[in-house]
Amino acid sequence: MSAGSETGGMISRPHLRSLQSDLVGAHDRQILKVVAMVDKLPVRGDADQFIAPLRQRLAALRPARPVNFTRLLFMPLDPVIVAPANWKRDALAVPRSALLPLSNQVxxxxxxxxxxxxxxxxxxxxxQGAELRAIGAVLWPRAVAVLSASQPPEDWAAATGLQSADYRAIADHVTAALGSSGGIEALAWDAIHGKQPATHEIEALLSEALGAGSSAFALIAALLAARLPHAQPVFIAADDIAARRGEPAVRRAVDQMIDTTIDGIEERIQETVQLSQAAASLRGVVGLLEDLELQCATRPSRKARIVQLRRTIDATSRVKFNEALDGRLLNPAETLAEADDAQVMQLEAAARDLRRFEGVARRLGGAEHYDSGLRAAAGALKPRDGELMQTVIDRVRLIEILQGAEAAAAAMPA
Amino acid sequence: MTTSDDGNRQLPAPVQDFLPTTFLERGIAVPFTTPMLAGTRTRPGERNTMELIVPNPSGGRGVYILPWDDLAALCRPTVHDARLTAVLSHAQGVTPTTIRKAARETAAIGLAGRAAAAAARNADTGDRQASLTANFELLLALVRRIEASDPTMANPQNERPADLERRARRAIAKIAPELGRTHESIANAMEEIAALYSSVGIGAASSAGRIPTLLARLLRMRAELQTVMERGSGDAAQEADLVAGALDLTTNCARIVLADIRSAAADIIALLRRWLVEPDALSHMLARPEWLLDGWDRIAALWETAEMHRGQEETLGEICGLIPAVPREIGHWVNHQLNIDADVQRHHRKVILLEDWRTGRGVMDIIRRNEALLEHAA
Structure with missing residues (x-):
């Protein structure tokens, strides 16, 4: 690599194009290595352009990437950060374009x-979630103090394309979320470790947020609903508080929280997720959807939106499953006879990922679709005449993962 | 298993308090990968059959004791387990060694994945190497003993293999008449004893055998459990306490039986004489660590790989369900050094109190995890 490229500086156009073309054909592991190198550069310069064609693939690989000040600062707001084009005034959301100006102020x-x-x-x-949370515990309260009393920076409109009046609403969202981040993180941490948050713990957090206004209340409820494994207790707690207070503004805040949660699902399903993470991601979405269905059973218009969302996710999931079945399993398995240990293990991992994914996806409907897909895949993987015993065993194991022991035993030559 | 009026086969009632009195009655752990068969053991049944002892699949108390042929009626075993069952049906006798041999033979085919196959092959190679090492150590001991009166002889350990072999042949020739046997029978006896000592290690290699290595892993696990016990309260601490108690009992006993075995090898001539006079008694004594620690290799693997799967604290409940009962026979093995009755009783009481654990994870993920255990407990 030249000195220029090491500093992220000058690379000639033809050289850049040639490097890009090499990289497009590279293995996932090589790509992750290159991106890690680019991430370490003090000045990225042409390096960003160099990896630009890989963005989509990178999103699918989702490597653990370096964290900087801005990413850590807004980590508690992740579920409500949206692309600038998707941001709507009055929504409980923060456009991505606002992050850097706010971060610079802090x-x-x-x-x-x-x-x-x-x-x-x-x-x-x-x-490294635990380490990041520990630093966040220092940073977030200080950011709240700064942004609570701040004015729009001079370059606000130029940097974000937003009006000056939007600044306060967005800054208020940020301070509300960062102000409650300690409580949200603690409940989310417990939930990850199997301890379901008690109703009174959720209510205490929401009641405290309500002290800062109904918008803060709605935002914290939306963040909690997105972060906890089950949103239903959050919906119930928010409803209970609204019923006790009897104020229209709080009732509207609950509605806004539900709308934000639905918006969040729509945003999430557009993300590209690698196959190994797809089941977990879809499980979160399906869980939220099921909780929303319960919550909105008596609201026909919202119910219709959720039904439509369910259909969309179902259709997307089927497509994703078919693509992954071909792209990650059946196509690479064509050369199973020449595969080394690592490649076989990769195929088995892909087969398990597919099973996990379809296990969640069939909750949306389409069980027959997934069953027939798995059946067809098992058929395509059947041992072939004249194959070495090792390849036969590899095939039988893939069939066992996809269709179970009975199908595998049937595929095993006598 | 009985057949109901509608032709369906029904499980017999579970045995509520399974407290075996001998190690053979406890059975030998079979490394199945089918989740429902976790913790299953096998033992000789009536009329040359083999029985399965399966922990209650519902997670409730007790075990099911079934003829081996009823395995398929109990659950649909993985292809690996079906093959292991077929291999075991031809096994001669039921001992930890025969089960391990069958398990490695099955894993080596690749039915539990390529990594488990490689681990099985490596473990076999390791055992063969250990046997050669034990033989070398025994020959060294014999040469040292026979040549003890001659200070001019060089340390045999520094000899080239050919020279050591020559000195060993001379030592065997010298001792054979004293033991009333031929040279060949003494050389054979040395090899047979070496095979038996290979798992426990001997001489300079006494810490490198499979059993001392497992013991070291269990002691490390015990130290780590202490941290869990001190860190918390609730289920994890209670479960860690149960596992730690069982580990203390088992590792204390293992150290005593290992010390007995080492002390038997301290006098090589006496060891040879003992082997020639009462080979069965000696081989039974040398097999004690295998019986005592049977099933613990899987527990150690479960603990050591827990962070790759569910986390150590979350795995403790599953480990509790796998803790082997300690039979009263242990008293005959260690009573000269340890009053075991109180410990065994306390352990049994705890196991019964904390018996009903099962996990709720996906079957496919548990099979994968169980296959990974074969890579660490081959």
Whole structure:
């Protein structure tokens, strides 16, 4: 690699195109290595352009990536951060374009302390949740103090394309979320470790948020609904609080929280997720959808929106399943006879990922679709005449993963 | 298993308090990968048959004791387990060694995945190497003993293999008449004893055998459990306490039986004489660690790989369901050094109190995890 490329500086156009073309044909592991190198560059320059054609594939690989000050600052808001084009005024959402200007304001206000925080954040990646939360516990309250009383920066409109009046609403969302982040993170942490949050714990968090206004209440409820494995207790707690208060504004906030949750699902299903994460991601979406169906059973218009959303996700899931079945399993399995240990294990992992995915996806309907897909795949994987015993065993194992022991035993030559 | 009026086969009632008195009655752990067969053991049944002892699949108390032929009626076993069953049906006798041999033979085919196959092959190679090492150590001991009175002889350990072999042949020739046997029978006896010592290790290699290695893993696990016990309250701490108690009992007993075995090898001539006079008694004594620690290799693997699957604290409940009962026969093995009765009783009481664990994960994921255990407990 030339000195220019090491610093992210100058690369000639033809050289760049040639490197890009090499990279497009590279294995996933090689791509992750290159991206890790690019992420480490102090000045990215042409390097960003270099990896641009890989963005979609990168999203599918979803490597643990370095975290910077801005990413950590807005981590608690992840479920409500939307693409600028999807942002609507009055929605409980933060457009991605607002993150950097707000982050710059916090950095400027923290002064010399930012260097120490940067040093702590620098070695971490997105996979190190506990370490990131520990630094966040220091950063988030300080950011709340800064943004509670801040004014729009001069470049706000130029940087975001938003009006000055939008600044306060967005900054308020950020301060409300960061202000409650300690409580949300604690409940989410417990839930990950199998301890379901108690109703009174959720209610206490929501009641505290309500002290900052109905919008903050709706936002915290929406964030909790997105972060906890089951949204239903959050909906119930929000409903109970609204019923006790009897104020139309709080009732409207509950409605807004439900709308935000539905918006969030629509945003999430557009994301590209790698196959190994697809089941977990879909499980979260389906769980939310099921909780929303219960919550909205008596609201025909919203119910219709949820039914439509369910159909969309069902259709998308079937397509995703078919594509992954061909792309990640059947096509690579064509060369199973020449596959080494690592490649066989990769195929088995893909087969298990597919089973996990269809196991969740069939909750949306289409059980017959998935059954016939798995049956056809098992048929295509059947041992062929004259194959080595090792290849036969590899095929039988793939069939066992896809269709169970009975089908595998039937495929096993006598 | 009985057949109901409508022709369906029904499970017999589970045996509520399975407290075996001997190790053979406890049975030998079979490394099945089918989730429903977790913790299953096998033992000789009536009329040359084999029985299965299957923990209650409902997660409730007790075990089912079934003829081996009823396995398929109990659940649909994985292809690996169906093959293992077929291999075991030809096994001669039921011992930890025969089960391990059948399990490795099955895994080596690749039915539990390529990694488990490689682990099975490597474990076989390791055992053969251990046997050669044990033989070498025994020959060294014999040469040292026979040549002890001659200070001019070089340390046999530093000899080239050919020279050591020559000195060993000379030592065997010298001792054979004293033991009333031919040279060949003494050389054969040395090899047979070496095979028996290969798992426990001997001489300079006494910490490298499969059993001392497993013991070290279990002691490491015990230390880690202490952290869980000190860290928390609730289920995990209670489960860690149960596993730690069982580990203390088992590892204490294992250390005693290992010490007996090592002490038997301290005098090589006495060991040879003992083998020639009462080979069965000696081989039974040398097999004690295998029987005592049977099933614990899987538990150690479960613990060591827990972070790759569900996490250590979450795995403790499953481990509790796998803890082997300690039969009263252990008293005959260790009573000269340990009053075992109180410990065994306390352990049995805890196991009964904390018996009903089962996980709720996907079958396919548990099979994969069980296959991964074969890679760590081959």
């Amino acid at each position: 950095r400027a206000a923290l002064g010399a302390d930012t260097a120490a925080l940067d040093l702590r954040i620098a070695p971490l990646t997105s996979g």
